[in-house]
Amino acid sequence: MNAKKTYTFRIExxxxxxxxxxSLVSMTSFILMTAGKNADENGFGLLDLQSDNYTWVxxxxxxxxxxxxxxxxxxxxxxxIENVGTTFTTRNFRITDGKxxxxxxxxxxxxxxxxxxxxxLPLDTLPGLQQFVVPQSTPLGEPTRIPEVKGVVxxxxxxxxSHLDVNKHANSLYYIQWISDCFPLDFYLKNVPQRLExxxxxxxxxxxxxxxxxxxxxxxxxxxQIETRDKGVSCRARIVFKETTEFFxx
Numbered sequence: 001m002n003a004k005k006t007y008t009f010r011i012e013x014x015x016x017x018x019x020x021x022x023s024l025v026s027m028t029s030f031i032l033m034t035a036g037k038n039a040d041e042n043g044f045g046l047l048d049l050q051s052d053n054y055t056w057v058x059x060x061x062x063x064x065x066x067x068x069x070x071x072x073x074x075x076x077x078x079x080x081i082e083n084v085g086t087t088f089t090t091r092n093f094r095i096t097d098g099k100x101x102x103x104x105x106x107x108x109x110x111x112x113x114x115x116x117x118x119x120x121l122p123l124d125t126l127p128g129l130q131q132f133v134v135p136q137s138t139p140l141g142e143p144t145r146i147p148e149v150k151g152v153v154x155x156x157x158x159x160x161x162s163h164l165d166v167n168k169h170a171n172s173l174y175y176i177q178w179i180s181d182c183f184p185l186d187f188y189l190k191n192v193p194q195r196l197e198x199x200x201x202x203x204x205x206x207x208x209x210x211x212x213x214x215x216x217x218x219x220x221x222x223x224x225q226i227e228t229r230d231k232g233v234s235c236r237a238r239i240v241f242k243e244t245t246e247f248f249x250x
Contacts, residue, residue, distance in 0.1 A: 002041050003132045004080040007034050011073045017188075019246065021068040022075075024193050024239075025176050028063060031093055031106050032172070034077040044126050046166065053115045054125065055167050058108060059088060060143035063196040065095070065104035074098035080134040082142075087111055087120050089129065092138050105138040115167070118203070146199045146236040149225035151215030154182035158209040170204040175235050179224045182214050191220060191241040202234040210234070 009030055017023040022030075039045040039056070049055055069075045078094040093106040112121045123129060157178050165171040175198065204210070210228035217223055220241040226234050 002038060004078065004134050005038055005041070006076050006078040007037055009075045009077070011069050011071055011075060013071060016071050019188070019192070021070050021192070024063075024180055024196060025173050027065065027068065028061070028176055028196070029173055030075065030077060031061075031063065031095075031108075032058070034079050034093060035091055035108065035110075038079050042132055044129060049112065050115070050166075054112050054121060055115050057111050057113050057167070057200070058172055058198075059111050059200055060109040061106065061172075061196070061198040062108075062140050062143045063104065063106045064140055065194060067103050068192070069097060069103065075103070076100075080136065081129070081132050082107075082135060082137060084123050084129050084133055086122055089123055090142055092136070094138065105140050107138055107140045107143055109143050143197070143199075146197055146223065146238055149213055149215045149223045149236055151213045151223070151225070153211045154214035154224075155179075155212040156210070157212070159204055159206055161206070164206060167203075168205065170208070172198070172200065175200075175204075175226060175237070178212050178226065179237050179239065182212055182222075182224065190243060192244045193239055194242045195238070195240040197238040199236045200234070201236070202228075202231050204228055204231070204234050 011022060015022050015026040036045060046056055076096045080092055082090040082092050088109045088111050091108050091110060095104045096102050112123065112125060113119060114121055155178055159170050163170045163174050208228045210226060213225040215223040222239050224237040228234055
């Protein structure tokens with residue numbers, strides 16, 4: 001039983017951005033990959049659930065990084081389930097470098113849905129899930145609700161085949177891409193992301209079209225709302241940046 005386990009990753013060229021550091025999209029991908037690996041090993045992974053016509057869906061996610069790894073670095077992500085509620089379960093992550101120094105933390109909230117009805121199921125559907133609980137929190141606490149965003153349209157999107165995941169909805173990594181693309185390159189020359197928060201509210205499917213609204217909360221603190229034209233608000237998000245003195249050549 002792997003109730004708490006660490007997974008090691010080597011940072012490759014496809015994982016980094018022009019700063020030669022892991023991008024926010026790639027960092028989230030490593031975190032979700034870690035969750036999937038641990039769930040698979042413990043017998044409640046995506047393929048296990050889909051055999052009963054169920055699937056996992058990500059409800060909320062918080063990623064908070066002190067620093068991002070660079071190309072060829074080794075990154076270790078430790079993960080565990082903190083609690084199992086009636087409908088949602090909280091999974092945590094501790095991110096370190098190859099020397100064991102902490103780079104950041106993440107925490108996430110997940111639900112199980114019926115693939116036909118798209119409705120959530122009680123988590124006692126997986127009676128063995130409780131045995132994997134490690135009641136240990138991170139400095140982030142549990143993911144919280146992001147309030148309604150009132151801002152201006154900063155990006156638009158339309159969902160194509162390449163955006164879809166195994167659940168036939170837009171992969172959560174594309175939400176981060178649509179949000180990240182709200183800023184010009186000059187902004188990223190002077191600022192790096194530090195904290196990402198996501199609240200997923202509705203699925204975005206094939207051929208859905210929509211807008212990303214951006215709201216300035218304060219210095220380097222931005223909120224976002226992803227809306228589709230037919231379904232309304234699908235996701236709310238927040239990114240907090242910090243200024244950087246690193247020099248980049250573009």
